[in-house]
Amino acid sequence: MNPPGTEFDEVALGLKASTGHRVAGALMIVNAALVLLETFMMPASGKPDLLLTPSFPVTALIDIALGVSLLSGSAGAVRLSVIRVALGLVLFTLIRVLAGEWLAAGMQLGVSVAFLLLLLGHPRKLRIGVAAVLFGLYLALEGLGLYIVLSGQNPLARAVLSARGELAGEPAGDVVGELVDYRLRAPSDRWYLRTGEAARRDNPLADRWLIRPDLDAHILVIAERVPDTMVPLAPFVDTVVGNMRGAATSFELLDAAPLPGYPDTGKLLRMRATVDGQNIDYLAGLVTAYGSAYQLIGFTGALNFAAVEPELRAAIESFVLPASAALPQGAGRVVGNAAPYAITAPNERWITASPEMLAQQNPDSDRWILRPDVDAHLTVVLEPLGEETTPAALMQQMPERMRSSWPTANFQPDEPLAGAHASGQLLHASVAGAQGAFEIDYALYVVGLRAFHVIAMAPAPAYPGVRDELRRAQLSFEPPND
Template identity: 80%
Template sequence: MNPPGVPYDDVALGLRASTGHRIAGALMIVNAALVLCETYMMPASTRGDLLTGSFPIAALIDVALGVSLLSGSTGAVTLSIVRVGLGLVLFTLLRALTGEWLAAGMQVGVSLAFLLLLVGHAKRVRIGLAALLFGLYLALESFGLYILVTGQNPLAHAVMSARGELTGEPAGDVVGGLVDYRLRAPSDRWYLRTDEAARRDNPLADRWLVRPDLDAHILIIAERVPDTMVPLAPFVDTVVGNMRSAASNFELIDSAPLPGHLDTGKLLHMRASVDGQDVEYLAGLVTAYGSAFQLIGFTGARNFAAVEPELRAAIESFVLPASAALPQGAGRVVGSAAPYAVTAPDARWITASPEMLAQQNPDSDRWLVRPDVDAHVTVMLEPLGEETAVDALMQQLPERLRSTWPTATLQPAEPLAGDHAQGQVLHASVAGAAGAFEIDYAIYVVGLRAFHLLATAPAPAYPGVQGQLRQVLRSFEPPGD
C-alpha cells in the first residue's frame, strides 16, 4: 500500500502508459504511414517485391502497436521495444549490406528516438532528444518522398560534387577523348562526370554528361574501326540486341534517321526496365570512316518528357571528328599486276589500303569500297594456259560459287557490254553466317588472262547500290586499250 497522503504513480507501477509511450505510439503511426507511402510510390516494376518483403509488414505492425500505446495500454510497451530493437539490428544491417549508408543512418536515428521514449519513464530531456532525432528523420524521409513524387532532386549536384564525380563547371562544348568529336551540352544544368566515375559505371564510356536534378544522362561510347566503316543497319541491330539482352520489358518505340547524319545515323527511342527502374532512352547511333559512336541519353520514365528536348538537342549537335572524313575518292584505279583500269562511280567510293587488302583479301589485285553501305568491288587475275572463251569460264562459275556458298541462288549469265571491253556477268544471292548479300560476278578475258570482278553488297543495301556496282563492272578497261 502507498503511505497515507502519497498518490499512486500508475506509470511507475505499470498500470498505464507514460507520456513518452503515448508519443512513441503516435510517432510509430506516422512512421508507418511514411513507409507505406514510400512503398506505393515506388516504380511499379519494384513494388511487387517490396510488398512481399518485410518493410510494409513492419509498418502494419507499427500501426497496431502505435494504436495500443496511444490508448494507454502498457502491454504494448514491451512488444514495441522488442520490435524497435529488431528493426535497429535487422534493417540497419540490410541497408548497410546493400551500400545504402544514408538509409542505414536514418534507421539508427529513428530507432534510437523510439527507444528513448519507450524504455523506462522518459522525462523532458529524453522526449526532447527523441523529438529532435525523429524530426531529422522525418525531414529526410519527406525529402525522399518529394523526389519520388516529382522526380527532381535539388541536392543531387551537391552530393555528386562532394563525391568528386563531377568535373566542376557546366559541360558546355564537349570534346571527345578517344577521338575529337564534338557535342554541345543543351544547358548549363548539364555537367561532365569525371573519367574515373564514368568508367566505373561503364568501362566503355568516353564521355558522360549528367543533369543531376533530374537524374538524366548522356553516355557517349566511341569505337575505332581503322580503315573501314561499320555498316549502319548491323550496327543498330547489335546495339538494340545488346540493350534488349541487358534489360527486361525492352521496347523499341521509334527509329528514324538522325538529323545531320541522315545516311549514316539513326535516332532511337526505347523503353526498358533496368534494375527494377523504368528507364526511357533517346539514343543516336552514328557510323563514320574509322569510327562508330553511341550517344545514349536516358532518364527515369517519369522525367523523360521534361528532359527529352534537351537530350534531342545534345544528340543532334554531334559533330564527327576530322579523322572520320573519307579518304579521297578512288576515281580511276589502275591495276597492280596488270595495267587494266576500273573507275569508281563517285567520291563515296574509296580504294582499300594495301594493309587492308593484304589482311582481308590477299587474292585481290584491287579493291574498291563504298563504306557507308558496305559495298565492294574486287578485281582478281587468273592466268590461262590456253586461249579460253569467256563462256567456258562462266560455265565453271556456278560450281566455284557453290563450293563456297552451297545454298547460293544463281541467275543465268548475261552479256556485259562496257565502253572498252565485252564480258559476261552472273548474279547470285547468298545467305551465310555473315548474313544475306548479293553478288554481281563479271568475267573479262584478254589474251591468256581472265579478269574476275566481284561486286557485293548486303541484301538490304543492294537495290540502292546495284546501279553503281554494274557501272564499275562496265568501266573495266583491258590492258593496252
C-alpha cells in the same frame, strides 16, 4: 475514477505506459504508414538513396500493433517495443552499412535513437523534445525521398553526387571525346560531366557521360574505333537495338529517323523500355564514320522525358565528328598490281582498300575498292588460264565454284557485259551466310591466258541503292595492253 496520483504511481511502477511511451506509439504508427506507403507506391526496382526506410510490410504491421497498444497505455507493449526498436537499430543499420548506404545508416540510427529516448524509462519534456526533433528530421528526409520518386525530381542530387566525387565541378559546356576528339555541347548549364571513373564503373564502354542530376537525365556517349573501315549503318542500328532489347524486361522501338546533320550515316531512335522495374524513355543518336562509330544514348525516367526531350535532342544534334573520321581521298582510276589493267570508281564515296586490309580480309584480291557507308565492295581477282577460252564458257563454271562457299546461292542467267574498253560476261547471285544476305554481280573478262574476275557485292538491303554504281565500276574495266 482513480484517486489523485494513482495514474502516476501506475506509470512509475511500470503498470501503465507514460506520455513518452504514448508519443512513441503514435510515431511508430506514422513510421509504419510511411513504410507501407513506400512499399505500395515505389517502383519495384527499389528506392533511391534518399528513400531509406526498410520496406517490410510485416514489420510495419507489427509496429502498428505495438503503436496502438502503447497509445492504449499497455505497459507490456513498452518492453516489446524496446526489443523491436533495438533489433531494428542493430539489424537495419548493419544492412545499410554493409551496402555502403551511409546516409541510410545514419537515418536508421537517428530514428531508432528517437524511439529509444521515448521508450526507455520515464521520459520528461526534454527527452520527448529531442526525440521529436530527431523523428521530424527523419520524416522530412523520408518525405523528400517520396517526393523524388513520385515526381522524378531531386533537388539534392547534384550535392550528393558532388560529395561522392562523381561530378566535374563546372557545367559540362562544350564536351570533347576522350577516345577520339568528337564534340558535342551540353544543352544548358544544368548538365554536368560524370568523372571518368564513375562513368566507367556503371558502363565500361562509356567515353563521356553527361548528367542532369535534378531530373536524373543522362547522355551516355560510347565511341568505338574500327580502323580502316566503316561500320554499315543498318547492321549497327540493328545491333544496338538488339542489345537494348536483350537488357530490358520490355522494349519498344517507337521511331527511327535520319539524324539531322548525318542523314546518310546516322539514325535518331526513340525507344521505351522497362529495365530493373523502372520505366525508361530513350532518345539515341547512332553515327558511323570511317574508322569509328558512335552511340549517343539519352535517357531518363518516363515521368521526366517530356520535360527533358528537347535538351536531349539538342545535345545529340550538336554532335560533330572528329577530323579523323573523314573518308580518305576517293579511289578514282585504280591500276592493277599484278597486271596493268584499270578500273574507275563511280564517285568520291568509293575509296581504295589499304594493303593491310587486303592482306587481312581478302588476300586473293589484286585490287579492292569499297564504299564503306553501305558496305559495298568491288574486288579484282586474276586467274591464269591453261588454255584459251571465252568469258561465256568460263562463266559456266562459276555457279559450281560459288556454291562451294554459299551452298544455297541463287543465280540469274549470265548475260553479256559490254563496256567502253572490253567485253565480258556478267552473272548475278543472291547469297546468304553467317554475315547476312548479299547480292553479287560477278563480271568476268578474259584477256589472252588470263581471266579477270571483277566481283561487286553489297548487303541485300543496300544493293538497290548502289546497284548502278557497282555496274558502272565493272563496265569501267580496262584490260592490260601488255
